[in-house]
Amino acid sequence: MNKTKLALALLLGLASVPAMAQDIKVGTIFPLSGGAGPDGQTVTNAVKLMVQQINDKGGLLGRKLTLISKDDESTPAVGVSRANEMIAEKADVVIEGWNSPVTLAMQPILARGGVLDITAVSKSDLILSGETNPYALRINSSNGFDAGIIAKYVVETMKAKKVAFLTQNDVYGNGFQTAVEAEFKKLNFSGEVVMTEKFAFKDTDFRVQLTNLKGANADAIIVTNSSNSSGLPAMVEQYRQADIKSTFVGAVGIMLTTVFRVAGDANNGVVSADIFFPDLPPFTIMPESTSFVAAYNKAYGINPDKSAALGAAAVQVWAQAVESTKSLDRKTVAEAIRGKAVKGTVFGDVQFLPNGQMQPRYVVFKVVDGKNTKLEVLQ
Amino acid sequence: MTVIESRQSSSIPLLRIAAVAAFVVIGFMLPRLLGGTSVAYSTLTTIAIFAVMCYGADIVLSYLGEVSLGHTVFWAIGGYTAANLSVKYGLNGWATAAATLVLCLAAAAFLGAVTLRTREFVFSLVTYAAAVVAYEIAFNWDTVGGSDGIVGIPPLKLPLLVTTFSGALQEDLWPIAFALLLLTLAFIARFRRSRLGTTALMVQMNPALAASLGVDPRRIRLAVFVISAPITGLAGWLYAYQRAYVGPDMFESYFLVMMLTAIVLVGRRILLGPLIGTALLIVQQNLFSLGGDWNKIVLGSVLALVLIFWPAGLVGLYRRITKKTT
Numbered sequence: 001m002n003k004t005k006l007a008l009a010l011l012l013g014l015a016s017v018p019a020m021a022q023d024i025k026v027g028t029i030f031p032l033s034g035g036a037g038p039d040g041q042t043v044t045n046a047v048k049l050m051v052q053q054i055n056d057k058g059g060l061l062g063r064k065l066t067l068i069s070k071d072d073e074s075t076p077a078v079g080v081s082r083a084n085e086m087i088a089e090k091a092d093v094v095i096e097g098w099n100s101p102v103t104l105a106m107q108p109i110l111a112r113g114g115v116l117d118i119t120a121v122s123k124s125d126l127i128l129s130g131e132t133n134p135y136a137l138r139i140n141s142s143n144g145f146d147a148g149i150i151a152k153y154v155v156e157t158m159k160a161k162k163v164a165f166l167t168q169n170d171v172y173g174n175g176f177q178t179a180v181e182a183e184f185k186k187l188n189f190s191g192e193v194v195m196t197e198k199f200a201f202k203d204t205d206f207r208v209q210l211t212n213l214k215g216a217n218a219d220a221i222i223v224t225n226s227s228n229s230s231g232l233p234a235m236v237e238q239y240r241q242a243d244i245k246s247t248f249v250g251a252v253g254i255m256l257t258t259v260f261r262v263a264g265d266a267n268n269g270v271v272s273a274d275i276f277f278p279d280l281p282p283f284t285i286m287p288e289s290t291s292f293v294a295a296y297n298k299a300y301g302i303n304p305d306k307s308a309a310l311g312a313a314a315v316q317v318w319a320q321a322v323e324s325t326k327s328l329d330r331k332t333v334a335e336a337i338r339g340k341a342v343k344g345t346v347f348g349d350v351q352f353l354p355n356g357q358m359q360p361r362y363v364v365f366k367v368v369d370g371k372n373t374k375l376e377v378l379q
Numbered sequence: 380m381t382v383i384e385s386r387q388s389s390s391i392p393l394l395r396i397a398a399v400a401a402f403v404v405i406g407f408m409l410p411r412l413l414g415g416t417s418v419a420y421s422t423l424t425t426i427a428i429f430a431v432m433c434y435g436a437d438i439v440l441s442y443l444g445e446v447s448l449g450h451t452v453f454w455a456i457g458g459y460t461a462a463n464l465s466v467k468y469g470l471n472g473w474a475t476a477a478a479t480l481v482l483c484l485a486a487a488a489f490l491g492a493v494t495l496r497t498r499e500f501v502f503s504l505v506t507y508a509a510a511v512v513a514y515e516i517a518f519n520w521d522t523v524g525g526s527d528g529i530v531g532i533p534p535l536k537l538p539l540l541v542t543t544f545s546g547a548l549q550e551d552l553w554p555i556a557f558a559l560l561l562l563t564l565a566f567i568a569r570f571r572r573s574r575l576g577t578t579a580l581m582v583q584m585n586p587a588l589a590a591s592l593g594v595d596p597r598r599i600r601l602a603v604f605v606i607s608a609p610i611t612g613l614a615g616w617l618y619a620y621q622r623a624y625v626g627p628d629m630f631e632s633y634f635l636v637m638m639l640t641a642i643v644l645v646g647r648r649i650l651l652g653p654l655i656g657t658a659l660l661i662v663q664q665n666l667f668s669l670g671g672d673w674n675k676i677v678l679g680s681v682l683a684l685v686l687i688f689w690p691a692g693l694v695g696l697y698r699r700i701t702k703k704t705t
Contacts, residue, residue: 033672033673034672037672073674073675075628075631075633076622076624076626076628077628077631077633077634078633078664080622081425081664081665084417084418084421084422085418085665087417087418088416088418100527101526101527101528101626101627101628104527104528104530104624104626105622105624105626105628107530107624108530108622108623108624109421109622109623113417124527126527126530129530129531131530131531132530132531132623132624169519170518170519170525170526171521171525171526171527172526
């Protein structure tokens with residue numbers, strides 16, 4: 001009878017691989033296949049590196065860490081299955097989330113299973129709403145903060161009088177524009193929004209919108225475009241071809257490596273902001289950051305990008321909280337992070353807001369040599 | 380050839396009733412037999428829900444001989460109805476289920492009427508187009524959820540006359556999923572023997588005979604299509620409560636490929652076919668996973684191979700093998 005039970009359990013994939021009882025289990029759920037696969041692998045690799053470093057120093061609470069990595073295939077339904085497996089394997093913490101819908105689908109499952117859940121990348125504001133997970137934590141910046149820094153730069157630094165928007169027509173793009181406009185009000189913006197042009201996520205031809213924008217003659221055009229490998233490089237190229245004089249102000253985090261690789265020098269002059277750069281100050285003078293960049297480079301042969309830093313920070317923040325509370329309990333650990341300051345992460349000393357959001361610190365930059373991804377710090 | 384109905388087995392009704400009862404009891408106890416963990420419950424609940432989802436598309440594929448690529452629309456209608464009505468208006472499970480039924484019937488009546496004159500390739504194409512349009516609406520219209528979807532779906536509440544059922548945990552949801560699966564199976568079994576079921580099969584297999592008997596094939600097609608929708612819709616309804624989150628991913632090809640593969644894998648017009656097919660696929664994905672890219676390649680190849688080489692599914696293959704050996 002017992003044998004049949006075991007066989008049946010195995011068949012359904014419910015049996016967990018027995019690990020050393022005293023090991024602490026760190027789980028990751030990111031896309032490891034498909035279009036976002038390389039991105040997910042980057043984050044997973046960073047987590048792996050951090051776990052190794054902790055083990056090399058003797059582990060946590062005197063116990064070794066083991067890593068369980070799973071692939072959500074960028075599909076919420078698959079993410080849900082993976083989250084259930086994490087519960088079955090009794091993961092002590094799960095670091096997850098490249099796509100917001102996948103995170104939103106996994107969140108209630110992990111919360112019900114009592115597993116501590118740290119969102120590394122997914123940006124949706126709903127993740128921290130507290131409705132499904134009262135102990136939510138997120139490392140990446142949120143749309144609201146992103147809008148604040150962009151609005152501030154346009155209004156206070158550029159002193160723009162005429163502003164236009166080129167906005168991706170979905171929750172991300174429209175939400176960002178609304179947030180920027182709200183920030184404008186707070187900053188007593190005396191200029192005006194002269195034009196708004198919209199496009200769909202999958203678009204690659206923006207010439208109609210760009211021709212209209214050229215006519216508007218704005219000082220700055222604020223752009224949201226999350227299609228980093230096809231739509232955005234095309235947009236940058238067409239922007240240059242249209243010979244638009246307005247400054248291209250990209251939303252936070254859109255200028256990824258793929259954009260530079262595809263659009264090269266057309267990126268020159270683009271202004272944007274982000275929260276991590278391996279080769280720009282202040283990160284080049286922070287020991288935690290430089291040692292991470294060196295270790296990552298040694299392990300994987302390339303510099304870590306922002307998503308790698310987010311994965312690494314997630315492990316650091318969690319490990320410190322575990323160390324200080326001497327506990328792995330979800331509530332205890334989460335409460336030691338939410339609303340508290342954490343020292344010595346790859347982002348430097350950071351502060352968490354009471355809702356679990358890590359407070360971002362931005363670097364505003366201008367592209368000076370797009371072909372070689374050379375940036376100049378503006379702020 | 381095709382099993383329309385094997386009535387012989389009913390010659391011993393008592394035995395048959397006993398077999399069905401045993402099937403029901405064992406089925407219901409299955410999660411506990413597998414150790415009673417929350418993962419056992421959630422996996423089996425998922426299989427039950429996905430199987431019900433497949434049965435809707437199965438009716439259309441098996442009895443009209445048409446491949447509907449639009450059943451994700453009904454699946455999503457169920458999910459979005461449950462999510463919107465429970466989150467924004469605090470309605471209980473009965474109300475959201477009733478609304479799902481009404482909306483699915485209406486959507487299916489419309490889509491069925493539009494596709495009434497289309498056959499085969501064109502039918503598939505039009506139903507697919509409907510799914511694309513519905514996806515764009517769900518993705519872009521913030522009122523129903525937008526690209527982020529809807530979070531915070533409360534546990535399923537089904538107040539009965541005397542008591543209130545509350546499906547807060549996976550363990551609590553299992554009886555509902557199992558009951559929905561049994562209801563669906565009973566409905567399909569009844570449908571197969573019904574006048575509509577047999578007439579639909581006649582229209583598909585022998586249109587000349589159907590025409591000579593004065594059957595209006597368009598009326599039959601519409602009727603079958605319309606009754607298939609709420610089945611898939613109710614699966615989506617329960618899925619929303621299980622996952623506590625609904626988003627535009629309900630239109631993803633993941634569910635569509637799951638439906639079609641689960642149906643053809645075991646064989647069309649076999650009562651337990653879609654259920655077994657779903658179970659096999661979920662088990663493959665969870666235990667014998669080859670990684671995301673390979674899983675999709677395997678799933679797609681299985682679908683293609685089965686359709687090309689064994690259009691009658693695993694059962695057809697089995698029959699061919701046994702015929703050869705005997």
